[in-house]
Amino acid sequence: MHATGEPVQRPEPKRLAKRNPENSRRILITATLDTIAESGITDTSVSKIVERAGLSRGMIHLHFGGKQQLLAAAARAFADAYYKELDRHIALAEPDPETVLRAVIRADLGKALLNERAVRIWHAFRGAAPTSEGIARFSSTRDRRLRNIIERSLREIGTGYGPACDPQLVQAATLGLLALLEGMWVDYLSNGRAFSRDAANVIILRFMKGLFPNHFGPDPQLS
Amino acid sequence: MHATGEPVQRPEPKRLAKRNPENSRRILITATLDTIAESGITDTSVSKIVERAGLSRGMIHLHFGGKQQLLAAAARAFADAYYKELDRHIALAEPDPETVLRAVIRADLGKALLNERAVRIWHAFRGAAPTSEGIARFSSTRDRRLRNIIERSLREIGTGYGPACDPQLVQAATLGLLALLEGMWVDYLSNGRAFSRDAANVIILRFMKGLFPNHFGPDPQLS
DNA sequence: GCCCATAATGGACGATCGTCCATTAATTAT
DNA sequence: ATAATTAATGGACGATCGTCCATTATGGGC
Numbered sequence: 001m002h003a004t005g006e007p008v009q010r011p012e013p014k015r016l017a018k019r020n021p022e023n024s025r026r027i028l029i030t031a032t033l034d035t036i037a038e039s040g041i042t043d044t045s046v047s048k049i050v051e052r053a054g055l056s057r058g059m060i061h062l063h064f065g066g067k068q069q070l071l072a073a074a075a076r077a078f079a080d081a082y083y084k085e086l087d088r089h090i091a092l093a094e095p096d097p098e099t100v101l102r103a104v105i106r107a108d109l110g111k112a113l114l115n116e117r118a119v120r121i122w123h124a125f126r127g128a129a130p131t132s133e134g135i136a137r138f139s140s141t142r143d144r145r146l147r148n149i150i151e152r153s154l155r156e157i158g159t160g161y162g163p164a165c166d167p168q169l170v171q172a173a174t175l176g177l178l179a180l181l182e183g184m185w186v187d188y189l190s191n192g193r194a195f196s197r198d199a200a201n202v203i204i205l206r207f208m209k210g211l212f213p214n215h216f217g218p219d220p221q222l223s
Numbered sequence: 224m225h226a227t228g229e230p231v232q233r234p235e236p237k238r239l240a241k242r243n244p245e246n247s248r249r250i251l252i253t254a255t256l257d258t259i260a261e262s263g264i265t266d267t268s269v270s271k272i273v274e275r276a277g278l279s280r281g282m283i284h285l286h287f288g289g290k291q292q293l294l295a296a297a298a299r300a301f302a303d304a305y306y307k308e309l310d311r312h313i314a315l316a317e318p319d320p321e322t323v324l325r326a327v328i329r330a331d332l333g334k335a336l337l338n339e340r341a342v343r344i345w346h347a348f349r350g351a352a353p354t355s356e357g358i359a360r361f362s363s364t365r366d367r368r369l370r371n372i373i374e375r376s377l378r379e380i381g382t383g384y385g386p387a388c389d390p391q392l393v394q395a396a397t398l399g400l401l402a403l404l405e406g407m408w409v410d411y412l413s414n415g416r417a418f419s420r421d422a423a424n425v426i427i428l429r430f431m432k433g434l435f436p437n438h439f440g441p442d443p444q445l446s
Numbered sequence: 447g448c449c450c451a452t453a454a455t456g457g458a459c460g461a462t463c464g465t466c467c468a469t470t471a472a473t474t475a476t
Numbered sequence: 477a478t479a480a481t482t483a484a485t486g487g488a489c490g491a492t493c494g495t496c497c498a499t500t501a502t503g504g505g506c
Contacts, residue, residue: 018483019471019473019482021484024483038354039354040350040351040354041265041351042265042354043354046463046464047463055485056484056485057464057485058465058467058485059484059485060465061464061465061466061467062485063483066464067464068464120354123349123350124350124351125350126349126412127263127264127346127348127349128263128264128265129413130343130412131261131262131263131265131266131343132263140413143413143414169429172422172425172429175410175422175426176403176406176427176430178406178410179402179405179406179407179409179410179426180399180403180406182406182409182410183403183404183406183409186349186402186406186409187366187402187405189353190352190362190363190366200398203398203399204399206395206433206434207430207433209433210432210434211430241453241502242452242453242501242502242503243453244453244454247453247454268494269493269494270494278454278455279454280455280457281456281495281496283494283495284494284496285454285455289494289495290493290494290495291494
C-alpha cells in the first residue's frame with residue numbers, strides 16, 4: 001500500500017498500433033463512409049469516425065489535415081469505387097455500344113453499386129456538395145465520366161438511324177438516361193422496400209426503346 | 224463621471240418585437256430554409272437561424288420545441304409550397320390528362336419551383352431524410368402525391384391504347400416520369416449554368432412520346 | 447387602469463465540436 | 477547499438493453547439 005492517497009501514476013505501457021500510414025488512411029475513409037451511412041453527414045463528427053476506426057483522435061489531422069479534407073478524400077474514394085465496379089462491367093461488354101449501355105444500366109442498378117449504404121452516402125454527399133468544394137469535385141465526376149460513356153455509345157447507335165435522325169436525339173437520350181438512373185437511385189432511397197432492380201431495368205429499357213426502336217428490346221434475362 | 228470604474232448597469236429599455244407568434248414561426252421557417260440554401264444543412268445552426276431571422280435565441284424552443292422540430296416544420300413548409308405552385312398549374316389544365324401531365328412537367332421545371340435555392344434545399348433534405356424521421360415524412364410526401372397525380376393521368380391516357388396495351392406500361396411510365404423529373408433536378412444542381420428548362424422539357428416529352436406515340440407531341444411553345 | 451396570460455428576450459449551462467501539439471513508440475538509417 | 481525520423485497517441489484548448497429558463501414587455505379582458 002502507498003502512504004499517500006495519490007493514485008500511482010502507472011505509465012501504462014502503451015501498445016501503439018503497427019506503423020502503417022496507408023492502412024490508417026484507408027480505415028479512416030471507410031469509417032467515415034460508414035458513419036455517414038449510419039448517422040447522416042450532419043451527425044458525422046471526428047469523435048464518431050475515430051471511435052469506429054479504432055484509432056486515436058489525432059489521426060485525422062495527421063493524415064488528412066482536418067475533417068473537411070477527410071470528407072473530400074472519402075467522397076473521392078467513394079466515386080473511385082463506383083467507377084471501378086462500373087468499368088469492370090463495361091470491359092466485359094465492349095465494344096458493342098448497345099451491350100455497353102445495357103451493362104452500364106445493369107451495373108448502376110446492381111447490388112454492388114445500388115444498396116442502402118451506397119445510396120445514403122451518395123445523397124448525403126449530393127446534399128453537401130453545393131457548399132463544399134472538396135465534395136463537389138468528386139460528386140460531379142461521376143456525371144462527367146458516365147455522361148461521356150453514355151454519349152459515345154449512343155452516338156454510335158444513332159448513326160444506324162440515318163441522317164433522318166434528329167441530331168439532338170443523342171443528346172436528349174444521354175441526358176434522359178442519366179436522369180433516369182439518378183431518379184432510380186432516388187426511388188430506391190425513398191421507397192426502399194418496394195423498389196425492384198429488374199423493374200427499374202425494364203422501365204429504362206422501355207424508355208430507351210421508345211427513342212431507338214431498333215434497339216433496347218426486352219432483356220431476355222428479365223421477365 | 225462616475226466614481227467607480229464599474230460601467231453603469233443601464234437597464235437598456237428593451238424593445239420587444241410586436242407580439243405575433245404566427246408571424247414569428249413563419250420568419251423562423253423562412254430563415255431556416257434560407258440558411259440551408261446558403262450554408263448547407265450541416266452548418267445550419269440555431270445561432271445562424273435566429274440571427275438571420277432577427278429574433279432571439281429562445282424563439283426556436285418556444286415555438287417549435289427544438290431545432291429538430293423546426294427542421295421538420297421547414298421541410299413541411301417547403302413541400303407545401305411545392306404543391307401549392309404545382310396545384311395552381313394543374314387546376315388550369317384539368318380535366319384533360321395529357322394537358323395535366325404537360326402542366327406538371329412544365330411546373331416542375333419552371334423557375335418558381337426549380338431554382339438554385341429550392342434545389343439546394345431539396346437535396347439537403349433528401350440527404351438528411353434517411354436519418355431524420357421528421358424530415359423524411361415531408362420528403363416522401365412529394366413522391367406519393369405526385370405519383371398519384373401522374374399515375375391517374377397516365378392510366379386514363381393508357382386506356383386509349385386499347386387492351387393490347389401492356390398493363391404494366393402505365394406503372395413503368397409513372398416511375399419513369401418521376402425518375403426523369405428527379406433526375407432533371409439533380410442535373411440542375413450539378414450543372415447549373417448549362418441546364419436548360421426547355422431542353423429538359425423537350426427531352427421528357429420525347430421519352431413520354433416513345434411510350435405513348437399518340438400523345439406528347441412536340442410542345443408548340445418550345446422550339 | 448389594473449391584471450393576467452403569454453410572446454419575446456438573451457444569457458447560463460453542460461456537452462460536444464474540430465484543431466492542435468507535447469509525448470511516446472515503432473521503424474529506418476547510420 | 478545508437479541516432480534520427482516519423483507514425484501514433486490522447487488530452488488540452490477555445491469555440492460553438494442546442495437546450496432551457498428567469499426575466500421583461502406586450503396586449504386583451506375586466
